[in-house]
Amino acid sequence: MAKDGNYISAKESRRISRENRKITSEIEKKRKRKHIPESEYVTQMKDPDNCVEFDNVQTHYFTDIGTVKAVDGVSFSVPKGKTVGIVGESGCGKSVTSLSLMQLVQRPSGQTVGGEIRFDSGEKVINVVNAPEKVMRELRGNQMAMIFQEPMTSLNPVFRIGDQVDEEIALHFPKWTKEQVKARSIEMLGMVGIANKEGVYKMYPHELSGGMRQRVMIAMALSCDPKLIIADEPTTALDVTIQAQILDLLRELKSRIGSSIMLITHDLGVVAEMADLVVVMYAGRVVEKGTATEIFKDPRHPYTVGLMKSKPVVGKHVKQLYSIPGNVPNPVDMPNYCYFRDRCERCTEECKGAYPPMVKLTDTHYVSCYDI
Numbered sequence: 149m150a151k152d153g154n155y156i157s158a159k160e161s162r163r164i165s166r167e168n169r170k171i172t173s174e175i176e177k178k179r180k181r182k183h184i185p186e187s188e189y190v191t192q193m194k195d196p197d198n199c200v201e202f203d204n205v206q207t208h209y210f211t212d213i214g215t216v217k218a219v220d221g222v223s224f225s226v227p228k229g230k231t232v233g234i235v236g237e238s239g240c241g242k243s244v245t246s247l248s249l250m251q252l253v254q255r256p257s258g259q260t261v262g263g264e265i266r267f268d269s270g271e272k273v274i275n276v277v278n279a280p281e282k283v284m285r286e287l288r289g290n291q292m293a294m295i296f297q298e299p300m301t302s303l304n305p306v307f308r309i310g311d312q313v314d315e316e317i318a319l320h321f322p323k324w325t326k327e328q329v330k331a332r333s334i335e336m337l338g339m340v341g342i343a344n345k346e347g348v349y350k351m352y353p354h355e356l357s358g359g360m361r362q363r364v365m366i367a368m369a370l371s372c373d374p375k376l377i378i379a380d381e382p383t384t385a386l387d388v389t390i391q392a393q394i395l396d397l398l399r400e401l402k403s404r405i406g407s408s409i410m411l412i413t414h415d416l417g418v419v420a421e422m423a424d425l426v427v428v429m430y431a432g433r434v435v436e437k438g439t440a441t442e443i444f445k446d447p448r449h450p451y452t453v454g455l456m457k458s459k460p461v462v463g464k465h466v467k468q469l470y471s472i473p474g475n476v477p478n479p480v481d482m483p484n485y486c487y488f489r490d491r492c493e494r495c496t497e498e499c500k501g502a503y504p505p506m507v508k509l510t511d512t513h514y515v516s517c518y519d520i
């Protein structure tokens with residue numbers, strides 16, 4: 149990166165992009181081999197009670213201005229049947245973490261260059277970082293389901309709802325007849341709380357409200373009874389009442405199907421309501437993690453404390469919501485010191501040193517800060 153941190157010469161940029169091509173084409177070549185032996189991607193869980201284990205995961209974007217370490221050494225687990233909330237301001241690396249798990253990071257510039265993501269598929273444990281595309285397609289279709297923020301962009305406006313849900317179900321159950329598929333589609337629409345399910349089956353996406361479209365998306369995502377539901381800001385585009393209904397729905401479905409949920413949000417209210425465990429991310433790293441009680445009752449990292457202060461509380465009237473001064477740093481060529489330092493009120497002499505190590509407070513509560 150250039151001296152002043154923002155400007156970069158054309159020559160420098162060309163040099164970086166040449167270097168990037170070298171790195172990414174090597175990774176791509178390895179990934180695109182015809183036969184990838186199972187020994188490279190079949191592994192064991194550290195703890196068999198977990199559904200997913202992120203272990204020192206590093207996902208970088210090789211851009212013309214430098215390497216963006218969007219996810220930089222992230223470790224946490226999603227236990228079976230539990231909900232893990234991932235929180236942090238916009239740009240902290242929450243979405244890239246979930247895209248890494250699905251292996252949907254934008255390639256070739258984006259690559260998971262280090263660490264393991266172990267996923268228990270029931271039969272085998274797969275390290276998705278090294279898994280070939282064929283294995284990933286199988287996992288994405290049948291075991292992991294993703295619910296995105298904006299349902300309108302995920303539904304095709306020119307096809308009826310029924311056709312789109314049918315297509316998804318036919319993909320999972322290729323041997324079913326048309327009638328069987330349709331029956332299942334309508335059953336799924338009912339399951340996500342759509343009262344007029346036969347009517348909605350025949351409608352186009354634009355005829356539905358945002359909340360209804362999100363229900364349709366959830367019905368599609370859940371049509372395969374996934375082991376893991378990844379919900380990335382599932383309620384951000386919805387108004388508060390609908391938001392509550394969608395969260396209720398997720399909770400209910402989770403207990404019915406028994407799946408785990410990875411819930412990504414910048415809204416602490418949502419996390420408080422839904423999560424068993426909480427992971428707080430800042431600039432591509434986990435700064436604190438613990439049970440929901442530990443994080444809400446005893447937050448230790450100044451960033452977590454700041455997030456708590458910025459959360460609206462029912463019955464407490466404030467003129468203006470608190471917001472943490474400053475911005476999340478752009479994770480290009482980050483220096484090796486606490487990334488929160490420039491925004492931290494508790495910064496001391498010690499904080500000028502190396503990036504703070506993760507300290508264990510309890511079996512579940514960890515924090516990466518010198519002042520705990």
Ligand SMILES: Nc1ncnc2c1ncn2[C@@H]1O[C@H](COP(=O)(O)OP(=O)(O)O)[C@@H](O)[C@H]1O
Nearest residue numbers: 209216218237238239240241242243244254479
């Ligand atoms: N395709 C991309 N190319 C370059 N940088 C990206 C790309 N996608 C995301 N990033 C960067 O990765 C970081 C993390 O992004 P993201 O995971 O989307 O944040 P969040 O979901 O927490 O808001 C951001 O700094 C973002 O600019």
Ligand code: SF4
Nearest residue numbers: 486489492499517518
């Ligand atoms: S390590 Fe220091 S600068 Fe970083 S969050 Fe903790 S107290 Fe603040």
Ligand SMILES: [Mg+2]
Nearest residue numbers: 242243244380
């Ligand atoms: Mg995001």
